[in-house]
Amino acid sequence: MSTLFVTATGTDIGKTYVSAALIRQLRARGRSVEALKPVLSGYDPAAPAGSDAAVLLDALGEPVTAETLDAITPWRYRAPLSPDMAAAQEGTTLPYEAVVAHCRARMARARDILLIEGVGGVMVPLAGRLTVLDWLVALQCPALLVTGSYLGTLSHTLTALLALESRGVPLAGIIVNETAGATVGLAETAAALARFTTAPIRIVPRAAPVPDLAELVTD
Ligand SMILES: Nc1ncnc2c1ncn2[C@@H]1O[C@H](COP(=O)(O)OP(=O)(O)O)[C@@H](O)[C@H]1O
Numbered sequence: 001m002s003t004l005f006v007t008a009t010g011t012d013i014g015k016t017y018v019s020a021a022l023i024r025q026l027r028a029r030g031r032s033v034e035a036l037k038p039v040l041s042g043y044d045p046a047a048p049a050g051s052d053a054a055v056l057l058d059a060l061g062e063p064v065t066a067e068t069l070d071a072i073t074p075w076r077y078r079a080p081l082s083p084d085m086a087a088a089q090e091g092t093t094l095p096y097e098a099v100v101a102h103c104r105a106r107m108a109r110a111r112d113i114l115l116i117e118g119v120g121g122v123m124v125p126l127a128g129r130l131t132v133l134d135w136l137v138a139l140q141c142p143a144l145l146v147t148g149s150y151l152g153t154l155s156h157t158l159t160a161l162l163a164l165e166s167r168g169v170p171l172a173g174i175i176v177n178e179t180a181g182a183t184v185g186l187a188e189t190a191a192a193l194a195r196f197t198t199a200p201i202r203i204v205p206r207a208a209p210v211p212d213l214a215e216l217v218t219d
């Protein structure tokens with residue numbers, strides 16, 4: 001059994017896109033895959049299709065129903081804000097301990113591979129001073145870091161790597177996911193990052209077949 005936590009340098013970088021592709025690749029290899037996107041903000045209950053939860057359910061080959069939505073994404077907030085702000089707008093607080101306990105329970109009973117998509121980037125606040133990084137540390141599973149290829153991504157990525165390293169989070173790999181309209185080359189971005197890390201780096205071009213990422217998931 002193995003768990004992979006998909007995080008990123010920020011929101012809209014490609015966590016869901018990469019997660020969905022990876023789920024499909026693993027399933028095509030005959031692996032049994034489960035997925036969680038435990039915390040989602042910017043969720044419109046009137047339009048669940050197109051949400052991260054729906055994209056992941058589709059990759060899993062599951063329908064989007066009230067039950068499957070509850071199972072894959074128990075904590076959903078309407079405002080397209082960081083989880084702490086989105087929860088505050090609903091007069092509540094993200095129950096961090098419950099989120100961690102839920103993930104641990106799913107990790108404990110997963111049959112083969114469990115993929116957990118985080119929320120926003122590595123240092124997004126969840127509740128109070130608790131961030132995605134604390135969540136990752138609590139789960140003690142490897143992270144897959146999705147980054148973009150926009151001008152500025154090198155500093156964002158190295159900062160995220162430093163944050164992960166500072167808390168001893170193992171890195172399964174880095175995915176450089178091509179940013180729409182980026183002026184910086186994908187290969188150049190990957191080569192620059194390779195000077196700073198020994199983690200595997202994979203490039204994902206925009207709107208093109210996703211190269212095989214399945215071997216980044218180790219048992
Ligand atoms: N490599 C790519 N090719 C085409 N579209 C992409 C790619 N990566 C991301 N996208 C699109 O960009 C948007 C943001 O990506 P998403 O995976 O939802 O980001 P995140 O989960 O990190 O917030 C989505 O509409 C997604 O389909």
Ligand SMILES: [Mg+2]
Pocket residue numbers: 015016017052117
């Ligand atoms: Mg997402």
